[in-house]
Amino acid sequence: MGRERLERYDLTGPENRAAVEAGLAGATWFRSAVPRKRMKELMRRSDAPAIRDTALWIGLMAVCAGAGIALWGSWWAVPFFLVYGVLYGSASDSRWHEAGHGTAFTTRWLDEAVYQIACFMIMRDPTASRWSHTRHHTDTLVVGRDPEINVMRPARLAKLLANFFGLVDVPLAFRAMAIHAAGRLTAEEADYVPESERPTVYRTARIWLAIYAVAVAAAIVFGTWLPLVLIGGPRIYGTFMHIVYGLTQHAGMGENVLDHRLNTRTVRMCRVNRFLYWNMNFHVEHHMFPMVPYHRLPELHEEVKHDCAPVYPSLWAAYKEIVPAVLRQMKDQDHYVKRELLPGAAPFHIPNELTDGRARPLAAAGSSAGSSAASSPAPASDPTAA
Amino acid sequence: MPQWIAACATDDVDPEDVISFEHAGNAYAVYRSPDDAFFATDGHCTHERELLCDGLVMGGVIECPKHNGRFDYTSGKALGAPVLVDVRTYPTKVEDGTVYIEVP
Numbered sequence: 001m002g003r004e005r006l007e008r009y010d011l012t013g014p015e016n017r018a019a020v021e022a023g024l025a026g027a028t029w030f031r032s033a034v035p036r037k038r039m040k041e042l043m044r045r046s047d048a049p050a051i052r053d054t055a056l057w058i059g060l061m062a063v064c065a066g067a068g069i070a071l072w073g074s075w076w077a078v079p080f081f082l083v084y085g086v087l088y089g090s091a092s093d094s095r096w097h098e099a100g101h102g103t104a105f106t107t108r109w110l111d112e113a114v115y116q117i118a119c120f121m122i123m124r125d126p127t128a129s130r131w132s133h134t135r136h137h138t139d140t141l142v143v144g145r146d147p148e149i150n151v152m153r154p155a156r157l158a159k160l161l162a163n164f165f166g167l168v169d170v171p172l173a174f175r176a177m178a179i180h181a182a183g184r185l186t187a188e189e190a191d192y193v194p195e196s197e198r199p200t201v202y203r204t205a206r207i208w209l210a211i212y213a214v215a216v217a218a219a220i221v222f223g224t225w226l227p228l229v230l231i232g233g234p235r236i237y238g239t240f241m242h243i244v245y246g247l248t249q250h251a252g253m254g255e256n257v258l259d260h261r262l263n264t265r266t267v268r269m270c271r272v273n274r275f276l277y278w279n280m281n282f283h284v285e286h287h288m289f290p291m292v293p294y295h296r297l298p299e300l301h302e303e304v305k306h307d308c309a310p311v312y313p314s315l316w317a318a319y320k321e322i323v324p325a326v327l328r329q330m331k332d333q334d335h336y337v338k339r340e341l342l343p344g345a346a347p348f349h350i351p352n353e354l355t356d357g358r359a360r361p362l363a364a365a366g367s368s369a370g371s372s373a374a375s376s377p378a379p380a381s382d383p384t385a386a
Numbered sequence: 387m388p389q390w391i392a393a394c395a396t397d398d399v400d401p402e403d404v405i406s407f408e409h410a411g412n413a414y415a416v417y418r419s420p421d422d423a424f425f426a427t428d429g430h431c432t433h434e435r436e437l438l439c440d441g442l443v444m445g446g447v448i449e450c451p452k453h454n455g456r457f458d459y460t461s462g463k464a465l466g467a468p469v470l471v472d473v474r475t476y477p478t479k480v481e482d483g484t485v486y487i488e489v490p
Binding site: 026039040043044045101102103106127130131134137138194196197289290291 | 403433434435440441442444449451452453454456467468470
C-alpha cells in the first residue's frame with residue numbers, strides 16, 4: 001500500500017488530473033476577514049528591515065569565512081565554518097522563499113539579487129523553483145498537484161534523515177543542473193514551468209555548473225578542500241537547520257483540506273531562529289496572505305490568530321506532534337494531525353470524503369469522486385473568505 | 387458596442403488603491419494612482435482566477451494577492467513570473483465625481 005500511495009504524489013501521474021476533476025486544484029482557500037485598511041498597512045513593502053537583515057547575514061558569513069580561512073588546519077576553524085555553513089546552507093532557504101515572493105524589499109533589483117544568491121546557495125533553480133512554489137501556494141498539500149510535499153504518506157524516512165545533510169537533495173540538484181544544462185527539464189518540472197521560461201532555466205544551470213567546476217578545479221590545483229567548504233559544501237554540512245524548520249510547516253498534517261489552518265503550522269521560535277528562518281514560523285499567516293512581508297508577519301498573526309488553531313509554543317512542541325504522527329503514517333496512511341480551530345473561529349469548508357485530510361485515492365475512485373456534487377469541496381454556510 | 391458604465395464615485399477609491407466592480411457578470415478592477423488618475427483592468431489575474439482588488443497597489447503596479455504576480459495597471463503589461471499574459475485594460479473617464487469605464 002505504501003508504494004501505491006507514494007505514486008499518487010507524482011505530478012505526472014493520474015492523481016494530478018483526478019484532483020483537477022474533483023475541484024481540489026486551484027480551489028478557493030480560507031482567508032481571515034482582515035479589514036482592507038489594515039491589510040494595506042501589513043502588505044506595505046520596506047527596504048530597511050531586509051537591508052539590515054541581509055547585511056547581517058552576508059556580514060556574518062564574511063566574518064566567519066574569513067576566520068575559518070585564517071584558522072584553516074586547526075580545530076578552531078570548525079565553529080566558524082559551522083556558523084558559516086548554517087548561514088549559507090540553511091538561512092538561504094528562507095531568503096530564497098521570501099525574495100521569491102518578491103516581498104522582502106521594496107526595490108526590485110535588491111529582491112532579485114538576494115533571490116539569485118539564495119537560489120545558488122540552496123541549489124534550487126531560480127525559475128523552476130519559483131514555479132514550483134507558485135504551485136505549492138495554489139494547491140498546498142493537494143496530492144498529485146503540490147510539488148513541495150516533503151513528508152509523504154508513508155514518509156520516506158531514510159531520505160528525510162539523509163537530507164539533514166543534503167545527501168539526497170544535493171545529488172538530485174546536480175542531476176537537475178546536468179539535465180537543465182543539456183536543455184531539458186525533468187518530467188515534473190515540465191508540468192509547471194511554462195515554455196517561455198525554460199531557456200532561462202538552461203542558462204542558469206550552465207552558469208552554476210561552471211562555478212562549481214571552478215571550485216573543484218581550485219581544490220584540485222591547490223590541494224585543499226577549502227574552496228568546496230566555502231562553495232557548495234555548506235549545502236551539506238550546514239543545511240540541517242533548514243530541514244528542522246521546514247518540517248514544521250506541514251509534516252503529518254491533513255492533505256487535500258483546502259484550508260491552511262488545518263494543514264499548516266505556526267510555531268513560536270526564538271529571535272535567532274526567526275532571523276535564520278525570516279519569520280516563516282508564522283506559516284499559516286504566510287499561506288493565508290503571501291503578500292505580507294516577513295517582518296510584518298508577527299503583526300498579521302495578531303490579526304488572524306482568533307480564526308486559527310492554537311499556535312505551537314515551541315519547536316519542541318511541534319516535533320512532539322510531528323514525530324509520532326509521521327511514524328504512525330508509516331503504517332496507517334489515513335492518519336493525520338487533526339487541527340481544532342479555536343472557539344469562534346470562522347468556519348470554511350465542511351469536511352467531506354474529499355477534504356477531510358485523509359486524501360483517499362481520487363484516481364482509483366474513478367469519476368465518482370470528480371462528478372459527485374456531494375463529494376465536491378463544499379463551502380460552509382457562513383464562509384468568511386476574503 | 388462599447389458603452390460607458392458608471393463604476394464608482396471617485397471617493398470610493400483611496401489614492402494608490404484598487405476596488406472591484408462588477409458589470410454584466412464580469413469583474414473589473416478600478417485603480418486610483420498616486421497622482422489621482424483612474425484606470426481599469428479585468429478584475430482577475432491572468433495567471434490564476436484571483437481577484438486583483440485584494441492585491442497591493444504600489445505606484446503604477448498592482449500585485450496579485452495569491453502569487454505576487456505584478457502588472458502595470460496603466461498599460462496592463464505583465465511584469466514577470468508568474469504572470470506572463472498581460473491583463474486587459476479599459477478606458478476610463480471622470481465626470482462629476484463619478485468614474486466611468488468603457489466596456490465592450
